[in-house]
Amino acid sequence: MTHERTDQHTRMAREGRTLRTRDERERLCPTPGASVAQSPTLPRNPDGWFLHVPFLQRVVMPGKAEDRRLAKPDLKVGTLDLYADSTVGAAWAGDRVPDVRTLWHAQENAQREKTLQKVARNQRASGRPVKGERSNQALWQTIRGRDAALAWRMAALIVTWAVAQGIQVLVFEYLRPYRPTRGLSRSRRTNRKRSYWHRGQIRRHVRDLALRQGILVVERHPAWTSQVCPHCHRLAERFSPGGSGYPSRLRGGGCGWSGDANVAAALNLKRKWDRTFRYPTKAERQAAELRRASNGGAAVNPGQVPISV
Ligand SMILES: [Zn+2]
Numbered sequence: 001m002t003h004e005r006t007d008q009h010t011r012m013a014r015e016g017r018t019l020r021t022r023d024e025r026e027r028l029c030p031t032p033g034a035s036v037a038q039s040p041t042l043p044r045n046p047d048g049w050f051l052h053v054p055f056l057q058r059v060v061m062p063g064k065a066e067d068r069r070l071a072k073p074d075l076k077v078g079t080l081d082l083y084a085d086s087t088v089g090a091a092w093a094g095d096r097v098p099d100v101r102t103l104w105h106a107q108e109n110a111q112r113e114k115t116l117q118k119v120a121r122n123q124r125a126s127g128r129p130v131k132g133e134r135s136n137q138a139l140w141q142t143i144r145g146r147d148a149a150l151a152w153r154m155a156a157l158i159v160t161w162a163v164a165q166g167i168q169v170l171v172f173e174y175l176r177p178y179r180p181t182r183g184l185s186r187s188r189r190t191n192r193k194r195s196y197w198h199r200g201q202i203r204r205h206v207r208d209l210a211l212r213q214g215i216l217v218v219e220r221h222p223a224w225t226s227q228v229c230p231h232c233h234r235l236a237e238r239f240s241p242g243g244s245g246y247p248s249r250l251r252g253g254g255c256g257w258s259g260d261a262n263v264a265a266a267l268n269l270k271r272k273w274d275r276t277f278r279y280p281t282k283a284e285r286q287a288a289e290l291r292r293a294s295n296g297g298a299a300v301n302p303g304q305v306p307i308s309v
Contacts, residue, residue, distance in 0.1 A: 030058045059211055065218045078167035079269040081262055082202060084109050084195040088266040091165035099165055100263060103157055108150050109195055115143050116187040147198050155205030163213055170215055171273045173222035175200055220272035224279060230267035231257045235280040235288050
């Protein structure tokens with residue numbers, strides 16, 4: 001490649017050009033799959049000097065999502081739903097779902113909250129924060145380090161699963177802007193915010209890793225996906241198996257199906273990709289609202305879907 005570059009420089013100087021032709025640019029790109037080391041740099045940060053050697057890899061873009069969907073309706077699709085405690089993936093073969101996988105990270109989520117509680121306790125004990133001085137640095141560093149490692153680990157697990165299932169398109173739900181919940185302790189609030197941010201991080205890593213495997217990653221709006229029945233597509237009801245606590249299950253009104261709400265959301269997301277998602281009618285929404293009001297449940301509103309944390 002160095003030869004090619006020198007040759008091109010000589011030729012360009014001889015012909016009085018400053019810009020490369022398309023063909024010349026093409027010849028400087030590495031062959032797909034090969035990694036080429038670039039010039040190293042020596043960045044400095046508070047911990048010292050680091051030798052940074054970037055690698056260049058050529059990735060062939062699979063093309064625009066909608067064009068591909070229209071050209072090849074039988075693309076292998078994987079739908080993914082990220083929550084604070086788990087990630088649910090569904091692999092599709094046409095209309096069938098040969099594999100549904102739940103990856104748990106509830107323990108890591110709880111561990112983060114515990115560390116945040118420790119930070120809060122320390123802050124209470126030390127009184128007013130000193131301006132310009134950072135407190136609990138070691139604890140924050142632990143949290144950051146764990147989150148970074150977890151994000152990469154989850155992304156690697158997701159992409160490995162997608163490759164094993166032969167998935168060509170991964171559909172994520174579009175991450176809505178974070179809205180804080182009132183009435184929670186400070187550490188719990190901070191944990192929710194961090195967990196939300198963390199899910200964005202996983203998504204970015206998945207995008208990076210998936211692209212290298214030739215897998216396209218797209219996002220679709222999640223409105224109503226966790227509230228309709230994946231079988232009859234009618235508005236379903238959330239309930240908790242024990243009768244109290246977080247309503248993690250979904251019960252279909254039309255067909256009697258019941259199952260995990262997170263799994264249902266991942267299944268429904270497929271119809272957002274196919275553009276066949278059936279939105280609940282106004283009459284259905286009103287009926288559900290009345291039912292809910294009579295048994296004192298949560299409101300049905302795409303913006304107020306309870307987030308499992
Ligand atoms: Zn149903």
